[in-house]
Amino acid sequence: MSEQEKAPPGIDPTTPSVARMYDYYLGGKDNFAADRAAAEQIIELLPSARHVARENRAFLGRAVRHLAGLGIDQFIDIGAGLPTRENVHQVALAWAPRSRVVYVDNDPIVLVHARALLADNPQTTVIEGDLRDPKAIMEQPAVRAAIDFDRPFAVILCAIVHFIEDDDEAADIVAHLRGILPPGGALVLSHGFRGRLEDPTIAKAEAIYARTRRGLKIRDRETIQGYFSGLEMVEPGLVHVGSWRPEHALTEDESAAGGLGGVGLVPPTG
Template sequence: MFASPAIKAVPSGMYDEGSAVNEIKAPAGVDPLKPSVARMYDYYLGGKDNFAADREAAEKIIEILPNLPDIARENRDFLIRAVTYLSRQGVRQFLDVGAGLPTQRNVHQVAQELAPESRIVYVDNDPIVLVHARAILAENDRVRAIEADMREPEALVDHPEVREHLDFSRPVAVLLLGVLHFIPDDEEAGKIVAALRTPLAAGSYLVVSHGSIGELSEGQEEEGRKVFSQTSVPGTTSRSLDQVRAFFDGLDLVEPGVVPLHEWRPDADYAVVREGKAGALGGMGRIS
């Protein structure tokens, strides 16, 4: 989810120009036959940084949730509005956990347009994401990208590059956008959020977006489990409004609280057309 328009989105050699479908080449250590949720998300957004296995898995999920590409775009728009709000509140440090693959209007682009001194650390555990990150690092010394896993949150926040780049004695915005629903166990998800909140100073913020897809049939749930069992994530789950709100316990919720993404401080000309029950919730809390 991070790329600068001044940089080619894909480093030289990433694509096979002779391929009829312009398929991306797999970096060393990447299995192109194993679907990745980051590359599936890229496909939902209309990107090209994905393999045939990712597209096949994504299409199976779209069969279950036909408006998932719309939800992905809502999540992107929520990111833009949230980072804009934070920048206007004076936040100059951002930790984007589960950053994903590049697209337009990423955290560093939005933040640095408003405050060029803003510092950003992107975190992901997908090797292809890190390939893209190297292109950014060559051009923007206020951006870092590290390989880490949110399932090991203490190691993430104590990572030497995170601590070197971000000053935790000052406000930091932690972004968990579209990632906690990949932690099916409620207790584990709560522990991840708590561990990421623990080192934050007063004036810091937590931002969360989370899938809330409503009820599915047993057959749909089983098919979804089969698809995600082929990826590196432990599974996926939908959470209710109250469950997502619980991630912000003890924080000062920013108005309008935890709401469907398209209802969180929408732009005056922003409208969403959605069919069906699938959707996503989002919110922001401030540490006082």
């Protein structure tokens, strides 16, 4: 995105955005100088940041394919981010042509791009919403029109919960979303993992993200596992995102910092 381009209304190009920083990690061009500068500071601090972002995106695609193979054809992707390759609707529709996908974000640039891309796709819906108010998201008429809450659907929270800094608030948000899933429904979640990172490094990363006005909270494995409470974990459970049903054999250091991801299913009743 050229610095000479006029930012859309409501956008401050001098303030980094988590969505545009993620776009930069993935090699996208929908970002401003402030986003690139902040992202480069993270990369200098955490050299694996680009790799983790790309592995997280690949994890999302594999998770959606797996759930579509189980017969789930409804997806709500909260904190969807800027459109890139292998978006949720592209993966889902390739495996389950009747799929319906709702994208939720609160970044104006994300909403502009997503609505333009998906304007002619009746099986996708793009809405403005904030993860901090999950009840409001789920009660939006557009969501209720697109998703049949009486049938299994998946809620996707990929690389988004770690932008909720308060531990109790994060846990309550995920619990609310988990609680509305019907039997057979699924939670797809990935989250920044501290691994062996030392506290000063984490504090520096969190300070960089604080400039986005979103904040960042990197958590431990036990806390992230707790987000799947009451769900049946799909094998291999909660692992580094690159280790979740990889298409090619690989070995991940499960104690290293990065992103942990997993898929949990609501057990059937009876």
